[in-house]
Amino acid sequence: MEATLTQQLQFSPWIHSKSIAAKPKGSLHFSRRLEEQHMLQAPFSFNLQLSRRSSHHRTVALKISCSYKNSSVLESGNHRVPVDETFTIQRKSREIESYLNGRCIYFVGMMGSGKTTVGKVLSNALGYSFSDSDSLVEQDVGISVAEIFKVYGEDFFRERETEALRKLSLMNQFVISTGGGAVTRTINWKYMREGISVWLDVPLEALVKRISAVGTNSRPLLHNDSTDAYSKTLVRLSTLLEERGEAYANAEVRVSCEKIAAKLGTKDVSNVTPMAIAIEALEQIEIFLKREDGYCAF
Ligand SMILES: Nc1ncnc2c1ncn2[C@@H]1O[C@H](COP(=O)(O)OP(=O)(O)O)[C@@H](O)[C@H]1O
Numbered sequence: 001m002e003a004t005l006t007q008q009l010q011f012s013p014w015i016h017s018k019s020i021a022a023k024p025k026g027s028l029h030f031s032r033r034l035e036e037q038h039m040l041q042a043p044f045s046f047n048l049q050l051s052r053r054s055s056h057h058r059t060v061a062l063k064i065s066c067s068y069k070n071s072s073v074l075e076s077g078n079h080r081v082p083v084d085e086t087f088t089i090q091r092k093s094r095e096i097e098s099y100l101n102g103r104c105i106y107f108v109g110m111m112g113s114g115k116t117t118v119g120k121v122l123s124n125a126l127g128y129s130f131s132d133s134d135s136l137v138e139q140d141v142g143i144s145v146a147e148i149f150k151v152y153g154e155d156f157f158r159e160r161e162t163e164a165l166r167k168l169s170l171m172n173q174f175v176i177s178t179g180g181g182a183v184t185r186t187i188n189w190k191y192m193r194e195g196i197s198v199w200l201d202v203p204l205e206a207l208v209k210r211i212s213a214v215g216t217n218s219r220p221l222l223h224n225d226s227t228d229a230y231s232k233t234l235v236r237l238s239t240l241l242e243e244r245g246e247a248y249a250n251a252e253v254r255v256s257c258e259k260i261a262a263k264l265g266t267k268d269v270s271n272v273t274p275m276a277i278a279i280e281a282l283e284q285i286e287i288f289l290k291r292e293d294g295y296c297a298f
């Protein structure tokens, strides 16, 4: 989808033909006639076009034109500059905030899918607080998730995880990173439905690469004594994804990293930044709200 915003700026600065002519070829140049005169005052207009493609990488087209005594004496080529993602996420956040009406956003997804990383980016953009259900459990029990699994077992952890989600369901204006296994319990969905659940759908290979980069110490379900941690992590994550795939699909919103990468013209999701994912999450949440007609602007 292309949409352009054209901004005409007219002003008449003093222009020194030599300084402009010194610019690299193809950027700005004067016709020959002007070069004899070193100083002139000419009506000078900028033409800025913000072109919006379907992806988050919008660009600004800068076209400069200048006329002197009713004849064009200066022209520039089209210059396209990427518009910073920060501008985009701030704009999207402002657009959606009143629709959200303070409801929490719950990120669900496999270990390593970016729930915490993207969650912090989004909370910052929305001016929401950020919370991580794992951290709440650790604060409640007083030891790490890995130690909880070791000392009390997974069932104990799952009970504490549900309690953390129950407490979070009473909050407003939070972005919440849930543990990768939160989707496995129906009761957890009851709590997450108080807000909007967003599934970060990341390909298995990317998950393994990301987790291998930081190690599996904090993820007890991936603990292994194998010398080849990468392949063990791959096998374990693949099994978990197989078991949970349908559960993640219960989320109201899905953010596909592969689709974002495709919009960027690549198949490599490692080029997809947390900011780009957060922007896509906002766009998909907006679509969800409009489809459900569930938003009520103030
Ligand atoms: N879009 C991304 N591109 C590259 N690395 C990422 C991206 N999102 C997260 N990561 C990295 O992946 C690892 C896991 O991210 P994290 O946010 O902790 O995932 P989760 O909370 O879902 O387990 C971290 O090292 C993080 O820096």
Ligand SMILES: O=C(O)C1=C[C@@H](OP(=O)(O)O)[C@@H](O)[C@H](O)C1
Pocket (backbone or CB within 6 Å): 109, 110, 111, 112, 115, 134, 145, 178, 179, 180, 181, 182, 218, 219, 220, 221
């Ligand atoms: O997938 C899982 O079952 C788990 C994921 C972990 O959270 P992250 O998704 O933040 O790693 C943590 O809740 C626990 O180790 C169990």
